[in-house]
Amino acid sequence: MTTTQTPLSPTPRSTVRRLGNRARTDRTELYRVLDAGLVCHLGVVIDDTPVVLPTGYGRIENTLYLHGSTGAATLRAATAGAPVCVTVTHVDGIVYARSVFHHSMNYRSAVVHGPARPVTDDDERLAGLRAIVEHLAPGSWGHARLPTTKEMAATAVLAVDLTEASLKVRTGPPIDDDADVADPSYWAGVLPVRTGFGTPQACPLLPPDTLAPPHVTGR
Amino acid sequence: MTTTQTPLSPTPRSTVRRLGNRARTDRTELYRVLDAGLVCHLGVVIDDTPVVLPTGYGRIENTLYLHGSTGAATLRAATAGAPVCVTVTHVDGIVYARSVFHHSMNYRSAVVHGPARPVTDDDERLAGLRAIVEHLAPGSWGHARLPTTKEMAATAVLAVDLTEASLKVRTGPPIDDDADVADPSYWAGVLPVRTGFGTPQACPLLPPDTLAPPHVTGR
Numbered sequence: 001m002t003t004t005q006t007p008l009s010p011t012p013r014s015t016v017r018r019l020g021n022r023a024r025t026d027r028t029e030l031y032r033v034l035d036a037g038l039v040c041h042l043g044v045v046i047d048d049t050p051v052v053l054p055t056g057y058g059r060i061e062n063t064l065y066l067h068g069s070t071g072a073a074t075l076r077a078a079t080a081g082a083p084v085c086v087t088v089t090h091v092d093g094i095v096y097a098r099s100v101f102h103h104s105m106n107y108r109s110a111v112v113h114g115p116a117r118p119v120t121d122d123d124e125r126l127a128g129l130r131a132i133v134e135h136l137a138p139g140s141w142g143h144a145r146l147p148t149t150k151e152m153a154a155t156a157v158l159a160v161d162l163t164e165a166s167l168k169v170r171t172g173p174p175i176d177d178d179a180d181v182a183d184p185s186y187w188a189g190v191l192p193v194r195t196g197f198g199t200p201q202a203c204p205l206l207p208p209d210t211l212a213p214p215h216v217t218g219r
Numbered sequence: 220m221t222t223t224q225t226p227l228s229p230t231p232r233s234t235v236r237r238l239g240n241r242a243r244t245d246r247t248e249l250y251r252v253l254d255a256g257l258v259c260h261l262g263v264v265i266d267d268t269p270v271v272l273p274t275g276y277g278r279i280e281n282t283l284y285l286h287g288s289t290g291a292a293t294l295r296a297a298t299a300g301a302p303v304c305v306t307v308t309h310v311d312g313i314v315y316a317r318s319v320f321h322h323s324m325n326y327r328s329a330v331v332h333g334p335a336r337p338v339t340d341d342d343e344r345l346a347g348l349r350a351i352v353e354h355l356a357p358g359s360w361g362h363a364r365l366p367t368t369k370e371m372a373a374t375a376v377l378a379v380d381l382t383e384a385s386l387k388v389r390t391g392p393p394i395d396d397d398a399d400v401a402d403p404s405y406w407a408g409v410l411p412v413r414t415g416f417g418t419p420q421a422c423p424l425l426p427p428d429t430l431a432p433p434h435v436t437g438r
Contacts, residue, residue, distance in 0.1 A: 038310050038412065039324065041260040043269035050262035050269050054308040054328050089273040091257050093420075096435060099364040100352045101374075105258065109273050133319045143406070145318040145399055155320075173422040180364055181424050187362070187432050188422035193257065198411030201312075203392040205400050206407060213406050216315060 027062075030167045033110045034059050037088040038136070042066060044077040044084050051077075057086065058131030059162075064112055065119070065128035066158045075156045078116040086112040086160060091193045097174035098186035104170065106190060112165040119157040128157045139215025246281075249386045252329045253278050256307040257355070261285060263296040263303050270296075276305065277350030278381075283331055284338070284347035285377045294375045297335035305331040305379060310412045316393035317405035323389065325409060331384040338376040347376045358434025 034057075043052045053074055058065045064086060068075035078084050093106035119125050129152075130141050147155070174188050197219055200212040259276045262269055272293055277284045283305060287294040297303050312325035338344050348371075349360050366374070393407050416438055419431040 043271035052262035192417030203407035
């Protein structure tokens, strides 16, 4: 369905073929893309209208977990068993081509389709939340205070099976038309995009000179 | 609709109030968030199912422009006048709270709702594409070869009005329960997340030692 759309350049079929098939089926690579993301974009349909919101997530084996307030409309829509789409995208580089038409982006994007299963089993709820917290902040489960019964009750946990997930990846230099490649007046290449962490900023309410723990500083 | 959902921690109403209202209405700030993004997540409904895909975009005043291959299913769905949701999210920091429940993320997220208007006027189509290219790769319009008639014909351009766009922002340290703040055994703070550009990688088909132009190196 999406093989003819790239993130940033309109890509007719002939170009898709030249670029190779961007869809990947390897599970390991899918998991790597999901595990490396910080935020996903959760899409649900509310009153026939798409709603796309950023949210946290975690993974346990072939299941993706989401959570949210029991009062949130998007979560309510999803917990009604409606289909959801969860997309995690890494932008790896800006692809400068010799023509504006072939400008593109290097990226990895995992797209998860499926019904969202409301998690009701207490053990799985806790495991799902742990996966979400450890995905966001590895090491926090065990350092920070764990959820109370009241906090658990305020939290909706959803599970989405990853069997129907797909992965699209673009890597490498621009693919230009031969006539443009022959013209030396155009520069072409890739500007890498990098995401990293800065220096931890301690909460102002901590005692002065409190050191950040290794699970934060070592990230 | 979404004021009770935060990206990463389940947030009951009482907490939303304590955090302040994350919804912002300032146009300048909305534009700044949109203009600083590299990729948006476009949500459409196809066969009653949400589809969320990363794609490029550009902005001219109060209009967002999207494009894609005329053959892409998501674009076809949008060009049929169906409602779309376009979301641009910046992750600014991981919020380590004293409880896992209050873990969160500092972020800026613009959410654009509306019908996607197929752009048919040639001048607006070209202006929209220019905005998209200049958003992705500032300076490329004028350096790279401009679109041919055939390339223009292969490209669908969509416009979404920004009047109904909303902005949510979370900044600052974690908001913890008083009892947790009183316990010095927990570290709390924010780990900043930064996105930047690396060193340009020249296309292997360029003559050796071709220098990248200032609009790439100076980014």
